[in-house]
Amino acid sequence: MDVRGRKLSELAALVGGVVSADEDPELYGLMDIESAGVGEIAFITGAPGKEFDISAIRASALIVAKSFPEIPVPVIRVDQPALAAALIHQSFCNKPFVATGISTHAVVGKDCLVDHEVSIAPGVIIGDRVHIARQVVIHAGAVIEDDVVVGEGSLIYPNVTLLCRTEIGKRVILHSGTVIGSDGFGFVTDHAGRHVKRPHVGNVRIDDEVEIGANSCVDRATFGTTWIKRGTKIDNQVHVGHNVTIGEDCIIVAQVGISGSTELGNNVVLGGKVAIAGHLKLGNRVMVASKAGVTTNQEEGAVVSGFPAIPHRKWLRAATAFQRLPDLISEVRHLRKQVAEVIEKMVAPEKRDVDR
């Protein structure tokens, strides 16, 4: 937390919230409700649960929902407490940019354009003809190859690799070990069963405010560009194949794999471990539940689960039924026996003892 305090009223204004408090306390940071202490503001996302104990609260102020009951603690009331908390927390964390320049232990190639207001750590290796805009931070061990462009305010963590001709937008965050611009997985098999490599002469473009987690991979296009659009957030260990296009403001959870040439619309949500086949189109606001495998195009707003993926509701009913399969089989066996007996009786009606 930084030292400069902020008035409760100042924070409320920041998030368009309504203050209900007798005083206007000075606050120095945001914390979760359990750990927040004097001088800190905390937040409660829901209504107070049974276990909610007002006397246990040490925070000097709270962010709560508009509907939250009156409590003897200064509060900011908002529509979305979690959102307001994130914005207020960011305001506490945002420090003025301090440029450390280019470390003497970094290596920068020929004909690069590097703004003077940057922080490039020891052990960073930068190729030729690289452009790095102002307020870019590059951590130790990152490798930026030839002809890469990194936009203003982007943050590149340790041991990230940006391969040649990658285009990184503004305020992009790339976490450690992530690889942008590796060759796509493209081969043609000859008569002898050998796999002939397709040269990959395309690149990767990552637009403003995209964030990509640790040890993820985005492959370059065979021709053209693999493109991740503004505001999309990608978790750890995600694989994005060559020539994929991902729309704006998508959420892609950890360990997802997206095969080559697939196109996602805007605001698409992919749960953890989802697999998307190649050459598909997923419309805006499509939601895919965790572990699903999508093998067909999906209309705007579709919500799907399972493999092959089907409408989520339908899958839920089938998945529940799945557990009852063994009972179903024995029941059908029993029915078969009964029906055979019934038929027996009808052919020879003198017999009358039917198994029930």
Added chain:
Amino acid sequence: MDVRGRKLSELAALVGGVVSADEDPELYGLMDIESAGVGEIAFITGAPGKEFDISAIRASALIVAKSFPEIPVPVIRVDQPALAAALIHQSFCNKPFVATGISTHAVVGKDCLVDHEVSIAPGVIIGDRVHIARQVVIHAGAVIEDDVVVGEGSLIYPNVTLLCRTEIGKRVILHSGTVIGSDGFGFVTDHAGRHVKRPHVGNVRIDDEVEIGANSCVDRATFGTTWIKRGTKIDNQVHVGHNVTIGEDCIIVAQVGISGSTELGNNVVLGGKVAIAGHLKLGNRVMVASKAGVTTNQEEGAVVSGFPAIPHRKWLRAATAFQRLPDLISEVRHLRKQVAEVIEKMVAPEKRDVDR
């Protein structure tokens, strides 16, 4: 694209194709059909679709199938246009090797044998007794530990790690962030429930023309060698366990996991996210569909899906049936009711109103 032009006839000869053209244009590169312009050759893999618009083609020549109709553009006719295009594209991309030598910002240990005709980038760290053959390229941030051998013409991308005693063949390509030779996951649990580590004293051997994608891992053997044979292509984020053997010319798609001591034959294909249990044998040309989990040995040529994996055809029928499970259950419930009534009637025949 390089500057030297190639005659259409020259390219046709390269792929054993038949030229049908009035002139023999000079070509300077290969592009996809949408972007190819004057002086470039493009390719069409299939027959011309409805949308195929000859007037939209800007390319100076095309690679097409033998059966492709006559068009007023110079063409090379071949059996496999995609294959011919890959080979022709490679011929355009292949530049004469330029050795930049060992960067002054690289570190090379004791008693290494490094050919003079190599390119070793800044930030590369090489251990002791390492052998690096001619025309090897090692990108920035790669770490090559003691007693590693890298064969002629191999290409090692940024931030790759080769651990001690790894053997890399000729013309191998290893993409960024990949780790070769990490310890296998081998422990023995004692009476107290603690896991005692088995030392891993084996190594990894990767044969000629193997390519491995970004952020993949190949673990070293407990004893002996984890072995990936000639021509096998592995995608991103694949895990290959200790003591695994992978045959020649296999295709292993992204995010596959292969457990310890399993053996794959030649020309095996594993779809994305496939899991293979340990100590199994998969015969030549086995194909495993995406997301499947293989828990038993597979005969040569087997095609399997699902978890546990079963013959693909069988799985397809079961997966379709799965969606109808809820209806099936209500139908059986209805049958049960009908049968009960029928039996009722037979015991007391005076009643005659049967639910239908």
Added chain:
Amino acid sequence: MDVRGRKLSELAALVGGVVSADEDPELYGLMDIESAGVGEIAFITGAPGKEFDISAIRASALIVAKSFPEIPVPVIRVDQPALAAALIHQSFCNKPFVATGISTHAVVGKDCLVDHEVSIAPGVIIGDRVHIARQVVIHAGAVIEDDVVVGEGSLIYPNVTLLCRTEIGKRVILHSGTVIGSDGFGFVTDHAGRHVKRPHVGNVRIDDEVEIGANSCVDRATFGTTWIKRGTKIDNQVHVGHNVTIGEDCIIVAQVGISGSTELGNNVVLGGKVAIAGHLKLGNRVMVASKAGVTTNQEEGAVVSGFPAIPHRKWLRAATAFQRLPDLISEVRHLRKQVAEVIEKMVAPEKRDVDR
């Protein structure tokens, strides 16, 4: 193998085994039964199989089960041959620690406390205020950021990243490419559908004797600590989300994903590719089979499979039944026809030919 030999009796004492041999041979290493030669000890975990050929054994001694038959080779008899072999193998592999100090090609920041008895390789980058205890080994290309603590005897492989404020215990092993302390995947979506980042001000704590495989990720907590407790072993490419707690002596196989805020007890076992949803509690000794997806809390000792995960026994029966689904559907169709006919007959009894 090191040069100093060990008497068979010495090794037996080490593992509390009983020697049955006429002499007390000097041994120089441990190998697997196929490769062990003169001067080496090997181990046999089970009873001798049919194929067991005593004459093929070149090892000078064997570790076998107490029940193992008498053979004309010096043996150590123990309860768990695999465990004894691991311990004996460790004793051969353990060399006295040799401190190479801090490489002149490493970079160490301000105000660090680094023990003099360490080995820090070329290309290692260490930030400010880092504490590194005695007998720590850090391999090339590893990045240790500000305020990290690394405990005594820990081993950090090449290209590992430890982000700020990470706490590493004693005798921890972190394999190449692993990232500890990347931001958790935490966003709040605003009315416009944009995802606002939650600052992640927590850290990661990894306790003594934990081992983590290659290219795995452990995210830092939003607030507080993501915590992996003593003795837990984690394989390659595992994702551990923010605020997760993993108990002691757990086994987590490759490519597992654990979502945010989930808590695992002690001795939990997660098979390969398992997915665990967020905010769950898994009790001590829970076992989750490979590829399962856990969506609910699990009692101590539960053994579950499938997605959504259910008791393993139940899942096995359902998974078997799944393959018979298509037959079941046609059988039900046939029953429906028969029942309809039976009812037909009862209404019009003069007809008597019933399909059987």
